[in-house]
Amino acid sequence: MDASSSSSSTPHALTLLTSSPHIAIMQVSHEHDKRIVNNKALGTLTDLLDDSSYSSRRTHENVFSEPSVSGRMTVDRTDCQTGVFSGVDTVNNTTQVGSVISTYRSLDTFEGVYGPANTSSIEKVQDILPQSRSVSDGQHQSRHFANRRAQLGGLPHQINEHPLNFIPEAHASNLFEPRKASEFTNSYAGGSYLRAGRLVPVACLRDGPVSKQKKAMNDHDDAKLIGWSISNLLSKENPENSTSANRAGLRGTKDVPDYLRRYNSLLIDGRLKDSVDLLESMEQKGLLDMNKIHHASFLNACKKQRAVPEAVRALQVMVLLKEAGLKPDCKLYTTLISTCAKCGKVDAMFEVFHEMVSAGIEPNVNTYSALIDGCAKAGQVAKAFGAYGIMSSKVNACGESGAVARAFDVLSEMTAEASESKGSKPILPDHVTVGALMKTCIQAGQEYNIKGTPEVYTIALRSCSLTGDLGFALKIYEDMNKIGVQPDEMFLSALVDVAGHARRADAAFEIMKDARAKGYQVGTIAYSSLMGACCNAKDWKKALQLFEEIKSIKLMPTVSMMNALITALNAEAQLGLDLFEQLKIDSIDLNPTIVGCLTGLCLQMFDNDLSLGNIVVTFNLGKPQIENKWTSSAIKVYREAISTGLLPSSDVLSQVLGCLRFPHDNTLTNTFIENMGISCDIPHHPNVNSLLEGFGEYDIRAFSILEEAASLGAVESISMKDTRILVDARKSKIYTAEVSVLTTLRSLKHRLAAGARLPNVTILLPTEKKQVGLDEREKTLKLAGRVGQAVGSLLRRLGIKYHGEESHGKMRINGLTLRRWFNPKLTSTSSTGTPADLLPLPSRLAKGIADQQRNIRNLSLE
């Protein structure tokens, strides 16, 4: 710490130091806007337009295409147009017109996000999208629709021609056949997650209002009508179906509740494949009622394992079992998209999305949120911005005044297109058409439920957070203002976070100041983020200043706030402890949050010293003790917390115990041994640890702290029976688990000294389940968690043999093994300095004497 900063180590002093230069937000906004459009967005776009890079990045199509028209927004105007104006009854089918309009809107989005799209760039887009050839002659077009009809299995004319249902010709005839990745623009390189023909256009929204289009779909989507049935698809899909029941362990399963129990337990075990097999075998027996299946649990299980293909397969089962009462609707698709998003499978996500739209299900705000979220999570920020643009354009179209302008835009474009296209009659819309268009534009927003809510803008902000793109974030803020959506605290919190990631603590404070001035609600949520922003901006002075402010407005510090504060102080760890002293001076009660932050900080610093070999161990009457600043501080904080009546949390306990670990190194062990006056040859006596204080692993203060915590009820006591000892570490934190095991050993050592027989020791450990693919078959593996691994290596270090595997969650130490371990063969060089409780056991003493006698005899024989 240099002189200037040490003078500022108290929060009060800092308040004076940190009056920062303020930078006007709007100015930042303008500058950044330009930069975004010029460098980032246009750069991405030009990449995309470059044929050579296209092949490897084809899924980037999603960046600028409205998925409901699948990358065809620049080229399918004629299709859309004829679909509306020459195909069917135009004016009465408002939904269709609305969709056309949304098609056009997506073009606007393209322009809105990436700047004006000139003709040549549009042509370039046409060139690179193989399915996007303009289809302007009537013959070609009718062939296209015929294909489309065939592929839909004879759905009504008007639906087939709906632009949303447009599917590239290349796919039309073979939708039921597995497609090659190259045939499917939106497939990822390894093939499609949604195999052809599996997710059929099924829209059966029995709940809520049903649009004309959806009604029509509803009336005609009966699976049987289009020539296939559940069972034949299942048998095609899974020729091993007869064995699936066996695989899922179903022999003997009879009734539905029994099946459902098994299904749930399979899910809990993470056996996803087996659980779908089980559903299928239930279906075969006619026992399946999808209303009784809790889909979210399944998808959550998928999420945990990042198992998108399983999620998709389950969705397929659901779709196939529609008749059994399931309604694959927007929500279900959105859930699936969200699952993909959470798993980081962007391609799968877009594929589901495209299928959803092909099925005539309108995405709503949640769907877009999930998409943006997924792109952002996967670091595909350009896509996230693209999805934001699409959604944003839909939101903008909600307002009535916007709708009128939009309607005229669309009309003029349509007219222009029509007059250009050969062989078509120019379309001159009358007042009825215009009226219908306007109505549609208004309805579009309502019907699609695309409303401007702070939530969705908040999600969009996350993309900016990842890149530290404050400019775009402020643009989003502006967008919101324009359409009159008031930011709420979470939005502001996210915005502040972006500023922090952009290393702009000043801007973060400015945003908060501005929000307060506008009278927006800002409380702990926003302040937590502001503290986080200080931390991200690596501005510990501002963090401390903010902490003062938080105290002054009587806001309760949150865990994240304190963590952020202390993290910000990381390089200034001493300040964290000074802060602790300052709290007492300010008579702020110690709370669990602050205690946790401080012990966490101490552990972090202790670990740092440990890794640098800076842990000093001193011997006091043969007892080794750690001399470390952070250890002392951790214990001090812990003691003070207990004295004010706080119950230590499991984290705090483990952190404090962690500060009492001895370093693992042989020189230290040798020093221990020398100090105990024992001489032995370590390579031949690995279990000499049994004689050491804390077994050479922990400072003995750890044991009293654990015992005290157990007596306070902060941690479960170890079950000590005469015949069996059980250490249940399934819920223990890592260092608590280690000290628990050592405590058990200590107590057994005393039992043995008292002449008792040693019982077996069982240790229960947490495990993690993971399903892995092995040759297309899946297997669930149990893996040892961190705690299990730590306990396993602890025992190995000590030289204690155990049965069982930590990965199975259970290990057992034999009583006899322990007895032997407690009696290492060694010789004592002196009897002085040996602590009383470490005096050799009677048996060992006797043996020691016998050894000595033998040695003397041997000497005399020589």
Next chain:
DNA sequence: GTAGGGTTAG
């Protein structure tokens, strides 16, 4: 019990 926003660290 069925989509659905933010914040620190690992």
